[in-house]
Each structure stands twice: as structure tokens, then as C-alpha cells.
Amino acid sequence: MKTGERSRMLRGMTQDGSARITVLNSSSMVARAAALHKTSPTAMAALGRCLTAVSMIGVMLPEKEDSATLMLNGDGPAGRVLCVSDYYGNVRGYIEHPGVDLPRKANGKLDVGGAIGHGTLSLLRDITGADLPQSGTVPLVSGEVAEDVASYFAESEQIPTICALGVLVGGGEVCLAAGGVLIQLLPFASEETVALLERNTASLSHISDCFHQGMSNREIAALALRDIAFDVFDELEVEYRCTCSRGRMLEGIRRLGRKKVCEMLDEQEAEGKPRELEANCRFCNTAYVFGEAELMEEKEESRA
Ligand SMILES: [Zn+2]
Known part of the structure; x- marks a missing residue:
């Protein structure tokens, strides 16, 4: 991974106006976070998934000065995970115990849910001109982050959401690949499109492998939207960026x-x-x- 390399995000919509999609290859963003925080593999996956999610949420903010903060408060050994995105999708974040590591699960995946534990997910949006930040909190479903984010949007904002997040950690604790997909239904989504989206979610279960195999954002969007016509709106570059001084x-x-x-x-x-x-x-x-x-x-x- 070259330093200074940016992560790439794609935004699009189904042609029938049923859903919008965001795909983010966050490999360089997560590698940078892992290097700054000296994370264990499990902590890298937990922090990386949250950073990826908040970046895709951040680009939906209405004004340039706005920010979005995603917080996982679990009772697991990882402690709190807090990630912030600006309007452009540039992120920063931390995990309370970056050294936490757990044995892999039986399916070989990192045990992010075990590291996070039981607790809550909160999303706070600081919106220009609003007296108070908009915020909502939901109980964690599994602590695996993607389904917790989807559950937040469904429960707290009544927006049916499909979220896939993945971080692939190689030997030597390096980030081999990371990325995510966020699909949100729009009002009056067609039932046919919704059924296809639900069918397609199975192909997103190993999302980090897709990025690791070199699939482009557009190819991953096509995988998530198989048999659904869609348009790409824009592609942006985002990165891990601290604002301290x-x-x-x-x-x-x-x-x-x-x-x-x-x-x-x-x-x-x-x-x-x-x-x-x-x-x-x-x-x-x-x-x-x-x-x-x-x-x-x-x-x-x-x-x-
Ligand atoms: Zn800083």
C-alpha cells in the first residue's frame, strides 16, 4: 500500500429510483488508521468497518461544515469505537483498546462482535444551522458493525438499508483490503427491485475478498445490483485525515x-x-x- 494513496468511493442510483448505492474501497484509509493506532487484527477490523461506514454516511450530510459521528459503546474488550466523517467522506477515529485480539471464529472470520460485545450504536450528525446535533441510538444487534448500521437506519430513521463491511487482515497484521457497500431504499421503491436486492445480498458476504481480488467499485456495484439497471453519479476520493493542531x-x-x-x-x-x-x-x-x-x-x- 503506497502512503498518501486515497480511498475511492462510488455513488449511484437504480434507474427506477428505488435505491441509492454507495461503494467504498477503503483499503488505504484503514491501512493508515491501523498504522496510526497500532491495531491488532481484530481491532483493525472493528475500527476499519466503522471508518468505512461513517465515510459513506458522511457524504450524505447536507452542508460542507457538517460532520457525522458513529459510536459503538459495547461491553466487550475493545471498549468504545468512535469514528467521525466530514461532508467529503474524510474520516478519523479511534478504538479504546487497539491491542485487543480474540481467536478467530469457527468460520475463520475475525471476531469483531466478540471484541465489541453488547451495547449500543449511536449516530450523531452536527448540521450547520441546527440548534442541537441530530442523534439516535439503537441496541447493537451483533457488534459486527454492518448489521448494526443497517439496524440503526431501519429502526431510528425508518430507512430500509443493506450494509456490507469488510476488512481483510493478512500475516504481519497488514490490511490487505477493506471496503463496504451501503444501499438505501427510497420512498416508493418497487417490490421487484427490493426482492432482487435481497437476493443479491448473499454475494456481499465476503466483501473484503471482492476488493482484495481487485474488483473495481463499479464491478462491486454491479454485483450488489445484479439484474437491476443503475447509473453512477460520481466517484470521489476520500482519506484518513486528522484535524488536530x-x-x-x-x-x-x-x-x-x-x-x-x-x-x-x-x-x-x-x-x-x-x-x-x-x-x-x-x-x-x-x-x-x-x-x-x-x-x-x-x-x-x-x-x-
Ligand atoms: Zn490528530
Whole structure:
């Protein structure tokens, strides 16, 4: 996998207007996330599936400044998985315990459901101009992510949805391939098309193998929409992209208040360390170190 390579997404619709489809080859996105978070194979699959899903959800946001956050809160050893997408489908995310690894299931698949456990899936959309984010929460069906996402749309938004997600992990814990398909029915979908879509879902059960074999997004769309005429709207490039910066991290620490920051610096000193604080970005693991002078500096606006 070349670094800096982008993941590719295809968006289309059936010609009869029954359903829209999104296909994402997220291999490079997931490989980047795995490298940043040093994930075990099971954690890579869990995080990779969530990143793939949230990217396909993110591109449906209405405005350029909007964001979508997908959160899996399970009681399994992986802990929480949180992934964010922007309007363009660029994502960032983390898994609470990236080292968690479980034995493979009897069918040879990674035990993502076991790592996530029982709990809830939440989707939160921050929409420009809305007073509060739109959010919904549903119980996890299996913790395998794809069916949990489908269940979210069906239960929380009344949109019948087919979702397939897969991450193929090779020896040496490398991401060989990753990707997903999201199909959503539109109002007044034809019964005939719905029946064909349901029949076709079986061919999506090994979606990561399809990407690994080198199938294009268009070929995978044709597999999911076999015997259904469809048009491709557009193809976009998306990637793993962190939005952190030194300035934003500093703001985050200052928001704790001068008193709290002073106490933290005193604690550092009491432990024989320099009077400085380190903050790590959860999404890319970049460490930012701030000295006392910088932390205590009065902000321009507060001086005015
Ligand atoms: Zn970051």
C-alpha cells in the first residue's frame, strides 16, 4: 500500500429510483488508521468497518461544515469505537483498546462482535444551522458493525438499508483490503427491485475478498445490483485525515481553567518532571507538549 494513496468511493442510483448505492474501497484509509493506532487484527477490523461506514454516511450530510459521528459503546474488550466523517467522506477515529485480539471464529472470520460485545450504536450528525446535533441510538444487534448500521437506519430513521463491511487482515497484521457497500431504499421503491436486492445480498458476504481480488467499485456495484439497471453519479476520493493542531490542543487545555492547569503543572513538578503538559490526539496519536509560559499566556481577546 503506497502512503498518501486515497480511498475511492462510488455513488449511484437504480434507474427506477428505488435505491441509492454507495461503494467504498477503503483499503488505504484503514491501512493508515491501523498504522496510526497500532491495531491488532481484530481491532483493525472493528475500527476499519466503522471508518468505512461513517465515510459513506458522511457524504450524505447536507452542508460542507457538517460532520457525522458513529459510536459503538459495547461491553466487550475493545471498549468504545468512535469514528467521525466530514461532508467529503474524510474520516478519523479511534478504538479504546487497539491491542485487543480474540481467536478467530469457527468460520475463520475475525471476531469483531466478540471484541465489541453488547451495547449500543449511536449516530450523531452536527448540521450547520441546527440548534442541537441530530442523534439516535439503537441496541447493537451483533457488534459486527454492518448489521448494526443497517439496524440503526431501519429502526431510528425508518430507512430500509443493506450494509456490507469488510476488512481483510493478512500475516504481519497488514490490511490487505477493506471496503463496504451501503444501499438505501427510497420512498416508493418497487417490490421487484427490493426482492432482487435481497437476493443479491448473499454475494456481499465476503466483501473484503471482492476488493482484495481487485474488483473495481463499479464491478462491486454491479454485483450488489445484479439484474437491476443503475447509473453512477460520481466517484470521489476520500482519506484518513486528522484535524488536530497545536493551537486547538492548547485551547482544549486552557479550557480547563488557569487554576486546574496550575495544579497539573504542580503535580508534574512534584514528580520531578519539568513544568509542562503533554496532550495526545486520540485520532492520530500526535503528542503536543506545552511549557508553562505558553499555557499561562493571556489570550489576545481576553486582554482587550
Ligand atoms: Zn490528530
